[in-house]
Amino acid sequence: MTNQQDDLAGSGASIEPFIHLDEYPFVICRSCSVGIIAREVMNHLESKHSQVDPRDQRRINAAVMTMNGVAKDQAELCGWTLPPPTIRPIAYIKAPKNDGLGCRHCTYVVRDRSQMKKHYRVQHGLTNGPKRTGSARRGTRRGQEEAVPWRVGVQCQRMCNWGHGNRWFEVGQVKEGGA
DSSP states (O other): HHHHHHHHHHTOOOOTEEEEOOTTEEEETTTTTEEGGGGGHHHHHHHHHSSSSSSHHHHHHHHTOTTTTSSHHHHHHHHHOOOOOOOOOOSSSSSSEEEEESSSSSSSSSOOOOHHHHHHHHHOOOOSSOOOOOHHHSSOOOOOOOOOOEEEEEEOOOOOOOOGGBEEOOOOOOOOOOO
């Protein structure tokens, strides 16, 4: 929790259901487990938390808009660097998925094979071997994994479901020689 939140709490003000972690340019909705930028707070409150009194919604929105370290719009979020893969899973957002695909050349992570193939082709100029069609494809036995250049089973999370925060990032990676 930030000092700003402590100050707000001390004044009787609260940004519930949100919390802000200094490391991230979002407030995180604790009820929905998703990161929100400042200009999306009011819409989120109106659409997902309509039970919150409209005066409280406006007060929460105003408080978040004045917070340092929270991106005001998507343009401000474009400079956000994803956390390192060695961070622990972030408790306040949706639980990590364990089926991520991780690039061996950079920190790119997705959960969709076709997106990973495109990443390798566009970003690294690599292809995943020759195209296999017909009988060549049938030559792979059922249950047998095809060799791929990326890492599989990567533990990953994402902060948002839209905009620039809608990117998977690796969490919980164990450092070489570490525990």
